Amino acid sequence: MLKEYRSVTQDEIELGQTFTKSKKITKQDVENFAVTTGDMNPAHMDDQYAQQSIFKTRIAHGMLGAGLISACLGMNLPGPGTIYLGQTLKFVHPIYFNDEITAKVEVVNLIDKKKFIMAELYTTVVNQDGDLLIEGTATVIPPKGE
Template sequence: MLGKTINEINIGDSASFQKTISETDVYLFAGITGDINPAHLNDVEAKKTIFGERIAHGMLTASLISAVLGVQLPGPGTIYLGQDLKFKAPVKFGDTIKATVKVIEIIKEKNIIKLDTTCTNQEGKVVVEGLAIVMPPKERV
């Protein structure tokens, strides 16, 4: 895998990654992060929430954006500098989430790119949206 340098990236370039979120994914994420909120892990308690069932962690969903940035665009060697996020809808167990990034600004003198970031479910509904700021590799990694 080779990461793209700033000279190989253009406004409008995009990439995506898709994954079906399983119960196992949610439990593993809870164990890694320590976020054991019952909305994610306890069916009885989750039924009392506005969602009426267990849902995936918002940050688990948003982490799929990192997969796109670190593996595809710009790819290996990318440094993640920042991310603004808006959580628009819950992600349920079994939802297939597509994380997409699109280059919207290139600041060559600082070796920085800005990307629109969006996660949609299998119905095309936006569940997460935001803006990422990254530094692509200075040379091919």
Template sequence: MNYCMEDLALGLSAEYRKTITETDVVLFAGISGDNNPMHIDEEYAVKTRFEGRIAHGMLSASLISTVIGTRLPGAGAIYMGQNLKFLKPVKIGDTVTALVTVLELFQEKQRVRLMTECWVRGEKVIDGDALVWVPRRPQ
């Protein structure tokens, strides 16, 4: 669904859910250039405190962008800023739910502040907030 500024209300929320695959991690490493062995080398990663590879934090965070650009607010929304706190690792095979909730509306500037979270098995793995510009309803 696409929302215009006039359609938004405090507490309105939307989500997107995706299971992180081996292919996702390899492609993200290739696109981003982040070849940290924590993400791509099981032999290295198994010796760390995570006891195995973890997905890139920004891969999981990118699911927040999916919600903002396609569901809430949706088409035409423009990211202006994002704060993120990575709380727990995401592993290959985990299903991540990105949840976005309207926190504050700035009607005169066509902006909205959104709570942005990612969850895995009922545990919050990313916490944050975003500022987004939202188009008005066409006249």
């Protein structure tokens, strides 16, 4: 089923614009991500191993949270047509199974490259308690307007 999506174009993007997206992280999400990527680290996959870790339980892949940032950028701000150039990530706190995580992107810098606008967005992921899990900066080229 095709949906119409509306992007924030180079002419429309502004400093301070934000978007958030939330998702509950399930055991199935972690297992699907592991199969898709091949990252079968026992910290994510093995209960006995994880009990001996500093977290005392299995945790989600940090990149699963980073994927939610990518979803914000690719689907909402700026949205479809965005060219994702780069991302810095700092993993501050683990994502646990059943955490409700929220990714937020905020436009913090616009760079006029003459032929196109490049945008920098401060990116974060927090859990249901407001704990910072991931932070960084994304660099994108928003889609051109019609």
